[in-house]
Amino acid sequence: MSQLFFHSLTQVRDLLRAGEISAQDATSSCLERIASTEPMLDALLHIAGDEALTQAKAMDAQGPDAAQPLWGVPVIIKDVLATIGMPTTCGSKILENFVPVYDAHCVTRLKEAGAIILAKANMDEFAMGSSTENSAFKVTKNPWDITRVPGGSSGGSAASVAAGQCFASIGTDTGGSIRQPASFCGIVGVKPSYGRVSRRGLIAYGSSLDQAGPMTRTVADAAEILQVIAGHDPKDSTSVNAPVPDYLQALQNLDSLKGLRLGLPEQYWGEGLSAEVDQACRSAIDLAASLGAEIVPVSLPHTEYAIATYYILAMAEASSNLARFDGVRYGLRSSQAQDLATMYTRSRSEGFGEEVMRRIMLGTYVLSAGYYDAYYRKAAQVRRLIRQDFLNALGTCDLICGPACPTTAFAIGENTADPLQMYLTDIFTISLNLSGLPGLSLPVGLGDETGMPVGLQLFAGNMEEAKLLSAAATLERHLPRLPEPPLA
Amino acid sequence: MKISPEKALAIATLARLEISPQQAAGLGAQMDDILGYMDKLNELDTTSVEPMYTPVEQPGFLRADEVAKDFDRPDILRNAPESDGEYFIVPRIV
Numbered sequence: 001m002s003q004l005f006f007h008s009l010t011q012v013r014d015l016l017r018a019g020e021i022s023a024q025d026a027t028s029s030c031l032e033r034i035a036s037t038e039p040m041l042d043a044l045l046h047i048a049g050d051e052a053l054t055q056a057k058a059m060d061a062q063g064p065d066a067a068q069p070l071w072g073v074p075v076i077i078k079d080v081l082a083t084i085g086m087p088t089t090c091g092s093k094i095l096e097n098f099v100p101v102y103d104a105h106c107v108t109r110l111k112e113a114g115a116i117i118l119a120k121a122n123m124d125e126f127a128m129g130s131s132t133e134n135s136a137f138k139v140t141k142n143p144w145d146i147t148r149v150p151g152g153s154s155g156g157s158a159a160s161v162a163a164g165q166c167f168a169s170i171g172t173d174t175g176g177s178i179r180q181p182a183s184f185c186g187i188v189g190v191k192p193s194y195g196r197v198s199r200r201g202l203i204a205y206g207s208s209l210d211q212a213g214p215m216t217r218t219v220a221d222a223a224e225i226l227q228v229i230a231g232h233d234p235k236d237s238t239s240v241n242a243p244v245p246d247y248l249q250a251l252q253n254l255d256s257l258k259g260l261r262l263g264l265p266e267q268y269w270g271e272g273l274s275a276e277v278d279q280a281c282r283s284a285i286d287l288a289a290s291l292g293a294e295i296v297p298v299s300l301p302h303t304e305y306a307i308a309t310y311y312i313l314a315m316a317e318a319s320s321n322l323a324r325f326d327g328v329r330y331g332l333r334s335s336q337a338q339d340l341a342t343m344y345t346r347s348r349s350e351g352f353g354e355e356v357m358r359r360i361m362l363g364t365y366v367l368s369a370g371y372y373d374a375y376y377r378k379a380a381q382v383r384r385l386i387r388q389d390f391l392n393a394l395g396t397c398d399l400i401c402g403p404a405c406p407t408t409a410f411a412i413g414e415n416t417a418d419p420l421q422m423y424l425t426d427i428f429t430i431s432l433n434l435s436g437l438p439g440l441s442l443p444v445g446l447g448d449e450t451g452m453p454v455g456l457q458l459f460a461g462n463m464e465e466a467k468l469l470s471a472a473a474t475l476e477r478h479l480p481r482l483p484e485p486p487l488a
Numbered sequence: 489m490k491i492s493p494e495k496a497l498a499i500a501t502l503a504r505l506e507i508s509p510q511q512a513a514g515l516g517a518q519m520d521d522i523l524g525y526m527d528k529l530n531e532l533d534t535t536s537v538e539p540m541y542t543p544v545e546q547p548g549f550l551r552a553d554e555v556a557k558d559f560d561r562p563d564i565l566r567n568a569p570e571s572d573g574e575y576f577i578v579p580r581i582v
Binding site: 097098099101102193194195207208234235237238239240241302304305307308309311312319323326327328329330331332333337338339340341342343344345346348349352357358360361362364365368375377378379380381382383384385387419420423435436 | 491496499500502503504505506507515518519521522523525526528529530531532534537538539540541542543544548549550551558559563564566567568569570576578579580581
């Protein structure tokens with residue numbers, strides 16, 4: 001049996017519940033792992049070690065509570081989600097000293113379920129990036145190879161889960177920011193349907209795209225977390241008021257995929273896909289077929305327009321959302337200003353990094369008079385076509401399946417000089433956010449060239465997370481288990 | 489070239505950002521590159537397509553309009569760069 005910190009969430013939860021380990025054991029194990037791996041990984045921005053241990057001690061004094069599904073389980077939260085009394089920076093200098101006065105809704109849910117919040121995870125500034133190189137504070141490394149990126153923007157969360165620093169992390173996904181780093185780090189990442197998990201306390205980047213979700217080492221762990229964080233929140237007007245199914249029930253029968261129609265979009269399996277990703281994903285598809293799934297070809301004909309569509313909409317929403325950072329109510333205020341307008345301008349320019357400035361400027365441009373119809377409205381129209389592609393495809397299959405990313409994790413510095421090149425790496429993940437549908441990335445093996453993890457993506461119809469989890473857990477059970485990352 | 493350095497400076501001003509002339513040239517060129525790529529959308533005829541601004545298209549959910557106190561003033565003001573304990577303080581306006 002591997003060390004405690006590499007147990008799955010469900011294993012550790014069961015040990016806690018049975019009283020075989022204490023909440024302090026679980027917490028100390030993670031904190032020791034953090035102490036030994038953090039100098040190499042730089043996955044975390046704030047570690048609340050003392051608070052976590054104090055809380056664990058108090059919980060141990062009370063004893064396990066079977067009504068709390070995550071009793072004593074240490075988790076790490078992406079630093080874009082507000083945590084009461086704990087710094088929440090979004091990876092930005094402009095929020096370096098910001099301490100929220102309320103918890104994000106999903107953080108409240110985790111706490112109510114008995115989870116212990118250990119730390120806040122590094123990220124691309126305001127979730128703008130695909131590599132975690134855009135953090136104002138540190139560059140997170142991939143636990144499988146510290147010369148490579150962990151992906152982004154939830155790169156700190158992915159690296160921390162893969163390295164055994166916690167049993168689960170909450171990431172956020174605006175254009176793939178849960179699924180792409182999950183794929184790069186060899187873990188499971190779920191982007192729930194838009195509206196399934198409340199966005200309250202998720203500091204907004206693209207409000208019509210953002211969604212928080214679980215990042216874990218197993219599919220069952222993701223189901224446990226989703227069960228806790230999903231559900232209606234009256235304080236988020238886009239939160240969907242629909243019953244939350246029993247996701248754990250969906251994991252009961254994992255023997256076969258008989259009756260499942262798996263749609264392979266032709267646009268996801270051709271040009272631009274690296275040979276090792278293609279190979280690893282195709283053998284997982286072969287496995288699905290051998291388990292009884294019917295493999296059917298589908299088409300998502302507007303895929304080639306997704307990157308342009310996404311970046312226009314995301315940047316427009318970002319320029320509007322980030323207008324709130326003005327140095328008045330919270331965050332950095334420049335000391336170099338005598339009048340109000342200069343104070344706004346200087347504070348924002350000193351506080352925001354280059355990629356954030358670039359996106360705000362592009363967003364401002366596409367929303368400005370004379371360009372609004374040509375860019376923003378046009379992109380919103382193409383967005384509908386992209387969603388219709390998914391709905392059409394899902395009319396002929398149960399789940400859509402493709403690689404999560406064209407390559408395995410790239411080298412640190414490889415894509416930083418050319419922002420457009422970095423955007424193009426998001427090709428397989430962003431359409432899903434435009435459509436609002438749920439998706440999951442599952443580790444299916446290691447690439448035979450780089451030895452880095454490869455993720456397979458599954459997409460389902462609106463609110464059909466249970467279908468995703470069930471198919472992914474079945475594949476996971478029949479796939480060889482990934483080794484632990486070769487981190488000392 | 490759509491985004492000249494002058495244009496980049498003008499956009500920055502609109503967005504309440506301050507950039508140097510040197511940054512303006514670099515950002516302008518990158519924006520040009522990115523916007524050039526986005527022009528790809530013009531290949532599609534979208535004349536009769538209704539724009540989709542959000543995946544949740546049913547009417548928004550509204551809470552009852554009830555007075556509630558969620559936060560205390562000192563807690564909110566604790567994050568302010570400058571306050572007098574009652575209000576946010578900003579540089580003189582008039």
